[in-house]
Each structure stands twice: as structure tokens, then as C-alpha cells.
Amino acid sequence: MKTGGSLSIWFFIGISLLVNGVLICGSGVYEFFHPPQQPVVLYHLHANIWWGAILAAIGAAYCIYFAPGEGRV
């Protein structure tokens, strides 16, 4: 759905997922090289790295697909 002719709600969601994904993945990578003293359960799975990467990838795809001026709904 368009809003005022330019930005779709999905574009905002793309931004949200992209920014959050990058921050989460980045903190996961930092933790990988600087392991915490009190790790969470299943720390060895490094969930924040791959979950953050998934969110960032989905967010980037949404940002591109629903970018302003693309005419998609």
C-alpha cells in the first residue's frame, strides 16, 4: 500500500529489519571474537550472528523492492 504516493509500509519494515539485523549480527561477530564471561545458553550456536544476518537480508530485500518510486504496492 502506498502512502501519499511514495513510501510503502513495507519499506519502513525493511528499514527496521535491516538496521536491527546489522546491529544484532555486528554484536554477534564482536561476541565471537570477544566471548562473554557469562554466555547465554546455546552460546555456541551464535544465534545473533545468523539471525541478525537473516533479518538484515530480508530487510535489504524489502528496502530494494519497496524503494520509493518503484511503483509497487
Next chain:
Amino acid sequence: MLLALASLDSSRLVHLSTVDFFIIVFYFVLVLAIGFYLKERSNTGEDFFMAGREMTAWIAGLSFLSANLGALELMGWAGAAYQYGILAAHWYWIGAIPAMLFLALVMMPFYYISKTHSVPGYLKLRFGEASRTLSSVSFALMTVLMSGINMYSMALVLKIVLGWNINFSILVSSATVAVYVSLGGLRSAIFNEVLQFILIWAGALLIPILGLIDAGGWSNLKTRIATNASSEYTHLWSTLGSSANNPMGIHWTGIVFGLGAIISFGYWTTDFLVVQRVLSAKDLRAAKMAPIIGAGFKMMVPFIVILPGLLALAVLPMKLTGEAQAIATGGHSYNEVLPLMLARYCGPGLLGLGITALIAGFMSGMAGNVSAFTTVWTYDIYRALIKKDATDQHYVSMGRWATVVGVIISVGTAYLVMDFKSIMDYVQALFSFFIAPLFGTVILGMLWKRATPAGGFWGLLAGTLSSIGMWAWVKIDPSALRYIALSPNARDMAENMYRALWSWIVCVLVTIVISLLTKPRSDAELNGLVYGITEIPTESYVTVFHRPWFWAALVGVLFVVVNVVFW
């Protein structure tokens, strides 16, 4: 802001890192940006109160579901799953899916074709001004009070979980909601609800995934729950033959007829908080598809709410208790299940996203209440009773002010509840008084052309008064519960189910009797409002895969399957 957020209490459940704070602050910035961006699109009444009636089925459907998926809902039902086991899933399946499909296929055409802007607005068209006034005044009052209670509860949660100052939590979240709803109206509320929906899944989905790995899969989870609690905790129906055989103390008739037939239908088909989202759809087919899409996702919500509660029974090292005992012993209460599971599996970043999901859920629930209040106040009370012939611009301006005033009343309620906690129980009970009878009135109005204005009004009033009467009876004499819930083993949860059932029956009987004694309206007057008189547009121009009934049937089959699998 970061310093204020960090005015912490040493007893908090989780500790946030810098990246977690950034994720939370980014959320606040984004929702405010959306509000400012949408301001230019909210200049007419149709834009501000109905989001221009141009939402797609997906947007309306996700918003419809999201308005109900508040933080308290998530945390409360995760706690209920820990306390009662998988029985809590009834509130997501039989307590929602049939009603949502019924709304889509049977009721939506009348709401949509009548072009009403609200549920009280439909009552005005069908039964006259008296029914609308009764329903709109009670709805507006209860909605804004409920918003305040939610605000207080969430501030309390943020204090317990994060150690945040209660005043700070109330101030920041209420001011944010007031800004983005007063600027962008329903459109802004809907946008943020869809954003919240995505954030909830992004923030909460990892818990069941990691939890199942931690527990060793579903079979091992069931074995561990049987050891730590009882094997009854993983059965949905097989323990409901007697109130004495299940942790909830409820009989299957209470679940099927009280929850599944009355409370659920009342809430999902007549509570304007959720119905308003569907009314914003761009056409009738989108309006019918929206609740079906919502139902499909609703069926999956137990994966991120009920399953974490069950996982906590298996993997948490400590035993959770009720609120009072937790305070007395310094332990953790059932309602802390989700934050505890978040803290168990989520490191920096993920924790911030999980907490953001809870905050987003809370703010979205509050925005839903406030935007519904604004519409009902402006159209069904102010325009109907106070100023009938003002300009559209005047009503939009009134809507913006009503949003701000609604938020201020909510804040006042939040502080009132802080000092007099029993008010919370009373207001929640008051809200429940109107839902079941309202469903009786609306459904008779839509399906029975003989129902008259007098029948509708007196039926609604009698149903509401009978509900209040039953509630007061049990308050004065708790042993009366055995008569209302039909069992000496019944507990609080069963009372709500049966009280709803009886009040609905009273409403329907009184409506029928008085309608038969009074003069009905002509068919011409009821065109567009009642089944059998209204011509429903055909959907033969679209393929089977685009027809609402096809997707409703698919969701219906999945609903049966999940109930059988977890029998």
C-alpha cells in the same frame, strides 16, 4: 535518554547492553518518523478515522491481528501456558479462529456494505440511536480505561524486567503514542501495528527454536514436562471431560460454548478495537480476506507464546509461582516466563530486539485503544449527541484532540490503578460485561430481520445487567460460582466463560421476546443491514484461489488438524 533508561533497579531480570539500547531507541525514532510522514495523509475524516478505506487485505489483516497481540497478551499467555499447560492454546485456536472466519464470511459484508464507521454506528443504522448511545458510551469509557490499565501494567513489567522507572516508562510511551496517532490517525496506528507484528516475530521466534534444541525436541519436551509437572499439560482436549481433571478447572462445555461460541465471537466480531482495522480495507473482498489472513497467523501465534511457556516448564532451573508468592519469596512469577526465556537464550542485540517487541506490543495495543476511542467519541458521541452539523475539518480536529485527551485519561487511569490496584479487576470485569451481550444484539440484527429497535436496545441492556448481576453475586458469595459455572470444581477462568454464555442467552431471549411484541422495520429500511434482504456482491469474477471462502476453508481444515494433533 539513555541515562534515563538506565535509572536501574538492582533486582531487574535482564541487563541491556549499549546495542540493545540503540535498538530500542531506533524503534521510538522510527514510529515517530512514520507519524510525521503520515500527517499529510490525514486531513479528511475518512483519512483520519478510517485510514482512507484503502488498506490491502494483508495490511488490514495483520493490523487486525496485531491490535490484539499486545505485550501483556504475549507475556500473560506465556505465563498461562506455564501455569495451565497447552490448554492456554484454546484462547488462540477455538477461542479465535472460528470467530474470525465467521466475521469474514458472514458479518463483514453487512459492516462493509452499510459503510458504517464503527460497530456502534452499525447499531444506529439497525436499531436506532438508543442502542448506539448505550454501546458507544460504554465502549469509549472502557477502552480508554483499559488503555490506562495496559499502560500501568507494562510500566510495571518494564520496572521488574529492566529496572526502568515507572513514571519514565509511562511518560515516554504515552507521549510517543499521542504524537503518532494524533498526527497520522488510524493510518499511523495501522502502520505501526504492522511494524510491531513483524518485530514481535523477529524478536520472539528464536525462543521456541532455541528452546526446542535445548529441550532435545518435542518428544523429549513432553517427557520432561510430564516429570516436572504432569502429562496433562500437553493435552488440549482429552482432560476436559471433568473440571477436576485439568489444571484450569474447566469443563469442555465452558471452552466450546463459553469461550469458543460467545466470548470469542463477541470479541472478534463486535469489539470495535479490532473490527475498525478491517473496516479500513479497500474493498469488500479485501475486508473479507483480512480476518482470514489474521486467522492464519493467529493459529501460528502459540508457537511464540504457548510453546515458550511449555519449554520453561522443562528447561528453567527455578520453579515459577503466582504473583503474590513470588513477591513474598523473592522468586519469579508465571508472567516472567518470556523475559526469563529471552535472558536465557538471547545475547546482546537479540535481547534488545526482544524487549523492543514487548514495548512495541504495548504501544501498539495502546494506540489501538486510543484510535478506536477517538473514532467512537467523535462520530458516535460528539457528532451524534453534541454537535451534529459541523464541517469535516472540525471533526478531524476534534479527533486529534480526542487522541491527546484519551492518552491523558489513560495516564490518569494508570496512576489511579497504581494507588488502588483493585480498580484493575473492576474495570476488566466492566469491559467483559458488554462484549457477550453486544454480540447477541449485533448477530440478531444481522441475521434476523424481525429484530426491532426496542428488542435490540432492551436485549443489550438486559444482557449487560445480567452479566453485572452474576459478577456481583459471585463477589458477594464466592460459593455461587458452582451455580454459574455448573460445577463445584469450577475456578475463576470458568466463571468468565459461563457468565458470558448466560448473559448472551439473556440478551438473545429478551431481544426475541420484545421484538415479537413490537413493530418491525420495513424491508426497505433494512436493505444493506440484514441477511436475506441485502444483495451481497458476487465474487465470481475472480479465480477460486482469490475467493475468501477458499482460504477460509483451508484455515478451517488446519484448525481441525492442530486440535486433533494436540488432542
